[in-house]
Amino acid sequence: MPDSPKHPFQETELLAPAGCFPSLQAAVDHGADAVYFGLAQLNMRARARRSFNVPDLKEIMHRLHEGGVKGYLTLNTLLYEHDLKICRKMLETAAEEKVDGVILSDMAAVQMANEIGLEVHLSTQLSLSNYEAVQFYAPYCDRVVLARELNLKMIRSIYDKIKQEGLVGRDGREMEIEAFAHGALCIAVSGRCGMSLFTSNASANRGACEQNCRKEYLVTDAETGQQLKIDNNFVMSPNDIATLDFMDKFLEAGIKVLKIEGRGRSPEYVATVVRSYRKAIDAVHAGTFDKQFVKTLSPQLESVYNRGLSSGYYLGREQGWSADYGNKSKRRKVLVGNVAHAYRKAGVIEVRSSATTLSVGDDILVIGETTGVVEAKVGEMRILQDDGTMVVADDCKNGQTLTLGIEGKIRVNDKLYKVVDA
Numbered sequence: 001m002p003d004s005p006k007h008p009f010q011e012t013e014l015l016a017p018a019g020c021f022p023s024l025q026a027a028v029d030h031g032a033d034a035v036y037f038g039l040a041q042l043n044m045r046a047r048a049r050r051s052f053n054v055p056d057l058k059e060i061m062h063r064l065h066e067g068g069v070k071g072y073l074t075l076n077t078l079l080y081e082h083d084l085k086i087c088r089k090m091l092e093t094a095a096e097e098k099v100d101g102v103i104l105s106d107m108a109a110v111q112m113a114n115e116i117g118l119e120v121h122l123s124t125q126l127s128l129s130n131y132e133a134v135q136f137y138a139p140y141c142d143r144v145v146l147a148r149e150l151n152l153k154m155i156r157s158i159y160d161k162i163k164q165e166g167l168v169g170r171d172g173r174e175m176e177i178e179a180f181a182h183g184a185l186c187i188a189v190s191g192r193c194g195m196s197l198f199t200s201n202a203s204a205n206r207g208a209c210e211q212n213c214r215k216e217y218l219v220t221d222a223e224t225g226q227q228l229k230i231d232n233n234f235v236m237s238p239n240d241i242a243t244l245d246f247m248d249k250f251l252e253a254g255i256k257v258l259k260i261e262g263r264g265r266s267p268e269y270v271a272t273v274v275r276s277y278r279k280a281i282d283a284v285h286a287g288t289f290d291k292q293f294v295k296t297l298s299p300q301l302e303s304v305y306n307r308g309l310s311s312g313y314y315l316g317r318e319q320g321w322s323a324d325y326g327n328k329s330k331r332r333k334v335l336v337g338n339v340a341h342a343y344r345k346a347g348v349i350e351v352r353s354s355a356t357t358l359s360v361g362d363d364i365l366v367i368g369e370t371t372g373v374v375e376a377k378v379g380e381m382r383i384l385q386d387d388g389t390m391v392v393a394d395d396c397k398n399g400q401t402l403t404l405g406i407e408g409k410i411r412v413n414d415k416l417y418k419v420v421d422a
Helices: 021-029 054-066 081-096 107-116 131-140 152-165 195-200 244-252 267-286 291-302
Strands: 013-017 034-038 070-075 101-104 120-122 143-145 176-183 217-220 227-230 240-242 257-260 331-343 348-351 363-368 372-377 381-384 390-393 402-405 415-421
Touching: 013 021, 013 267, 021 034, 021 054, 021 267, 021 372, 054 070, 054 081, 070 081, 081 107, 101 107, 107 120, 107 131, 120 131, 131 152, 152 176, 152 244, 176 244, 176 267, 244 267, 244 291, 257 267, 267 291, 267 363, 267 372, 331 363
Parallel strands: 013 034, 013 257, 034 070, 070 101, 101 120, 120 143, 143 176, 176 257
Antiparallel strands: 176 240, 217 227, 331 348, 331 415, 348 402, 363 372, 363 415, 381 390, 381 402
8 A cells, every 4th residue: 555644535524324204313323424315116225124215204303403414325236227206306306305316336326416506325236346437427416335345455445546547526526435334234236136136026136135145055966955054154245344443544545434334234334434434534544543542442243233244345355254043243232122102301201011021130122213323321210110110120021111211302102121141
């Protein structure tokens, strides 16, 4: 990597995912500079259980701008002929609601966004892997999300040429580089996979991926019927990317925007990952980032959803594989119940008919549409007695009504969870 200032950009944008309002609020509350989201149909997480719809756009942008956070609409699916009309309508609606930028990959959508006057970020789906490609697209966009397959030396080479050539985007500012810093890594080229389309007529490139690569398979002997289970390594399912422990090198490569993957992930995932990377970015710029600092944050990342963590392609190392299905986080959340009353001035909530046991000292989460994520530890707890009185207790059993002291703007119908070791 060429000699250069340690931090090519004076500012770094931390870009968080959101697929629901609790996740969006968590991103705002825990240090995101910007949030990206999709709207039904034309986004790469169209089938995710956490997904916004077009009518949500006004509320999304209101909340983000009220919190001083930018909002980017992701509309990076393949567009067929019949999609173009709805695509234009969505982009026009985005402009009306003051969306700060749109993440696109189809050139028809790019042309529409240019005509409408929206800031354009080119998606990783385009697999931009060299300076000449970035230069070609520069007149149409303001930022490029580079191919996931690049290592840091390759990214730095592109950045150096941007500086040397004075390459600017459509708005006249220096071309910005965005790269994925944390989250799922797909075995396909920059996420462009055809397997789900082939097996189920559900295109991954139109937000309908069935994640064939994450599953366990049986291999059957056609003559004898004998079966072997492929379970020693999930043959197509890589570990998730985690760049926290080399964040200084990540920024030195000229990356302006750190993107967290996970529009389908839980609100507590968004809160924890955003908070950790916010601290890491700030430490790098403050000159306090070191191995000891990383050790204080790594356990937090391991406590939320992950398929095992690796450096991705960034350090030019062999990749890790999931080895088994699903979540490897070291902690899980268990529902206690819905908040029946929230007494904000007193800092007390009531939950009726607890769905699980709860004890003083337990870690808890409260998650809600406008609350986002509130993390706490059970301090004083009171339990409802048969005679209608509330008495202090160390433990709550299933079915009991309880009150807890907890700070935060918690609301009725928010959900209270206990966090336990996996």
